[in-house]
Amino acid sequence: MIDRRHFMIAAAGAATAGWHLPGLAQQVDTNRVLCGFPAGGTTDAVSRRVSEKLRSGFARVSLVENKPGAGGRLAVEELKRSAPDGSTLLMTPAGMITLYPHIYTRLTYGIQDVTPVCTAGTVGFAFAVGPMVPESVRTLRDYLAWAKAHPDRASYGSPGAGTTPHFVGALLAKESGVELNHVPYRGSAPGVQDLLGGQLPAMSSPIGDYLPHLRSGKVRVLATSGAKRSRFLPDVPTYTEQGFKALEMVEWYGFFLPPKAPADVVERAAQAIRAAVQSPDVIDGFAALGIEAGANTPAEMSRAVREETVQWQQIVKRVGFVPEA
Template structure:
């Protein structure tokens, strides 16, 4: 027969169980950390945020939830982050459009990236966008656009996902490089643009590869070129703009995680390390790569430097385009 546990052992066991229960209860009552996303559910940034929330939750043993605040190219989400307490309970995942481009296209965005936000981590690089055409144009190469535009005067309309977006300014670079009279046509998002492009309502479109890929695979649109410094791994036959002589579109898109300015450094370091751990997972990397994103962890300093580089590169392009800040 087994002898009963000594009294001190039983007491220690009870204390241990009590401590575990207290920790569990504390974790259950602790408010979830929200990751604010400035784009609609189902899009590339939203899907990335949900993958990140799952991974960070597992790494830190707490709950992370995604809160969509779509509108104005991420402006609404940025203002939500600025107004949030710097207590570690609110983060924002965004691409560089919100924090590096909007300050050049809006007179008063209502936030200053360097002053109001604390960088946490670089999450991924991504090919910014691709140029596609409807098969009905008969165009198979970028260089064909010039002849088509001359044969169809006034019809070289290029759909872009939003006014004041990178694709809109890319159209200006394309017009200059191809010597055509190209007109950007702004939509309210990439999805309606691609729907019109695939239906032949507009001859050209410039938007993210994430949105174009499903239609390219079924032959409803034809990809002519991608931005970035190298061809996309899952689109090895589609050349970059640089290969075709169009310069200025080499920088990759950056997705980064931010906290409100003033968030304690220890909290920033904790979340940054959780991002690093999440991106080290082979499963997570596969899921992000399926979005056309390349997992590429970087710490707070790396995120600040990458976004500043993008701002410095696109600022002159935007000014030279004649675009008037709204």
Template sequence: MNISNLSRRDLMKWGVASTLGAPLASAFAQASKGPITLVVPFAAGGATDVVSRLVAQKLTERIGRSVIVENVAGGGGAIGAAKVAKATADGSVLLMGTVATHAINPLSTPPAPYDAQRDFTPISLVATVPNVLLVSKSFKAKDVRELVALLKAEPGKFSYGSSGVGTPPHLSGELFKSMTGVDIGHVPYKGGGPAMTDLVGGHIPILFDVLTGAASHIRAGSVRALAVTTSKRSPSFPDIPTLAEAGVPGYETYTWNAVFGPAKLPAAFVESTSREMQAVVAQPDVQAKLKELSAAPVGSTPEVLATLVKTELDKWGAVIKSIGGLKRD
């Protein structure tokens, strides 16, 4: 399913961002008392943490029950996700999941610490975030077609950087390689910051990064953005084409944030929480903040999120298999 291609009418038909009315507190009252813990499976300060704290504050205001963010970092998100998978299914512990927790890690970390579909209850997709293909200012390829032609003319000469093995930017690069047939090496970094530093300094020629982290460098003109990885252009950078537009038809990847609970959450709680999440994401100030982070607000039903997880597992499973699996340091 192509989330980014859904129109407002489509989203309304699926029940996305459709509940704008008064809070529905009954299911929350029936669930266990006390605060709800929203586990963020990454360190404080990153994009997922920022989104989670915004959502937690707004959800608290709607349901009259405290939603507290807890950062449980490690294992590329697997440790925090595993904690939620093992939690009591009473609505007191939820997870802000990502493509890393629900596709990449389960497919690349043997033995998998959890089953991305069986061990969680989907609640709502909050937002999607494009990745972006960047080159250094001095690199001679000015667009994607020139880049592909150069890489094919000089196979094996160039490398691209990413924020690390198994990250969405890394696999975005591998999908680019497989769809264009280019021979290009991978230089993994321990985070997007060091990788961007080397791109700005001209130490690497090409970088796949999350648009949120790259935005300030693009605006400053210290790097050149050739294309975003989503199927539609980012409203934050409407002049940057998509990879599909720029010469790689059918290409699409993105990072996303979505709320999950443990398996077997009560249906009434899931329905009410999803509707409240859709209402939170629909609030104008939340929309503005997400767009400021170069994220596309969604707010979805559980069914939409469940379909997305299956689609992501199918897509990234094929990519990871094509490169012989992932070897992490």
């Protein structure tokens, strides 16, 4: 979440490391990739692009199984109940594993109930304003000044309460001292539509959500959340450049096996996913979604999960978020 040091491995480096797909004799007959969000969304798109590649080595048949609901939790619960033989994988944003334990008091799983395999890519977040905000607002500081002067309209949307973009906005309010009302949506699409339509002044969401709308002129992206400027929005300064270092964060998409998965199954799955993520068509497909393709090792991903779970605990406490049942 906070940075990229745990999970980005360049394709060139991978090629010299001797990674290869498992032999046909080790193939899983049928593999299902659980996705906790509806078909057509970003998580679903990532799942499908990688799943298609798994058919070339890891499994004879690989299919995405959408289990939307409860903010992605249903898919994690399904993984927890599944056999650890490689027949079931979960593809999910990191927050379902590292953040949710701190915002749901009755969560039925924890990090001990999943086996990290490897990441598929990372996504940064952006803060954008729409037609409700005057054209003169061109920077993050401009928006904060406008919000302070118009408290009745000082709000921002996010893809949902308890999501990473929600906390980016909450940290912005905390760091700036400007009260910003959070408007949660059920996914990014309805929030972006309200932003475009002038019903919502601002939106905190993954970078890819804004890319199709930039040419319309209705969306002005004011900040991005990476350590450096996004290659997808090179003219947009980061939060850090604008004085908000605490908002430097990205989120990874990762694959998990059920608990107690054997080491050989974990490694075979990791090899297959790394090979998929290095494919030029997957890299290009991810880029269209504002995602940087990149994979790591099971050990690196396990370390990232542990560290980021602690980091999220601190962030949730800092912004004063009240855990939900």
